[in-house]
Amino acid sequence: GAGVSQSPSNKVTEKGKDVELRCDPISGHTALYWYRQRLGQGLEFLIYFQGNSAPDKSGLPSDRFSAERTGESVSTLTIQRTQQEDSAVYLCASSPTGSYNEQFFGPGTRLTVL
Amino acid sequence: QKEVEQDPGPLSVPEGAIVSLNCTYSNSAFQYFMWYRQYSRKGPELLMYTYSSGNKEDGRFTAQVDKSSKYISLFIRDSQPSDSATYLCAMRGLTGANNLFFGTGTRLTVIP
Numbered sequence: 683g684a685g686v687s688q689s690p691s692n693k694v695t696e697k698g699k700d701v702e703l704r705c706d707p708i709s710g711h712t713a714l715y716w717y718r719q720r721l722g723q724g725l726e727f728l729i730y731f732q733g734n735s736a737p738d739k740s741g742l743p744s745d746r747f748s749a750e751r752t753g754e755s756v757s758t759l760t761i762q763r764t765q766q767e768d769s770a771v772y773l774c775a776s777s778p779t780g781s782y783n784e785q786f787f788g789p790g791t792r793l794t795v796l
Numbered sequence: 797q798k799e800v801e802q803d804p805g806p807l808s809v810p811e812g813a814i815v816s817l818n819c820t821y822s823n824s825a826f827q828y829f830m831w832y833r834q835y836s837r838k839g840p841e842l843l844m845y846t847y848s849s850g851n852k853e854d855g856r857f858t859a860q861v862d863k864s865s866k867y868i869s870l871f872i873r874d875s876q877p878s879d880s881a882t883y884l885c886a887m888r889g890l891t892g893a894n895n896l897f898f899g900t901g902t903r904l905t906v907i908p
Contacts, residue, residue: 722804724898773839782888783828787839
């Protein structure tokens, strides 16, 4: 079946612009995660959605970052007024309810802020 | 101090060698230990996970956890060029799905 998909695969933007990243999770997966992977760094948790519960936003680095998810489907991560330090690969993952250890990752969106 | 420490490598080995990848951690509350493999320009994929201390084997891969030393290992036997990837350890406590802590990853190249 189809895996997690993300779009765009690459995004180059100018400092100060807003960007929107999209994630399509595996159908039926109730949990959805966003991570940031900077060069030479481990995956950094950003936000977690579980079904219709309030999302855990504890990993968002600043108020310039926000994310939404419609039910158990598509999620968008928005970065406002991008900065050069936002340059990274943004990874989305989904998992079935209760399957916390196995997260299915998308290919990521490589964001470059000039 | 980082929650999880992992040597970034890079590590190059000849085909057929035994590979040892390791992580150390500081949080004694971690109970689940995972190894993910990430090919270039791809998302990570789960290789295997273990609960608490002990060994787990899956084909050519063996995961080992020593909670007393806060040290985990992944061994790859008879390494193949297709094993060339970045290997990330990850771990979490008993509660909190979002509390998954990743290492920085070790980049492995298996030379034919």
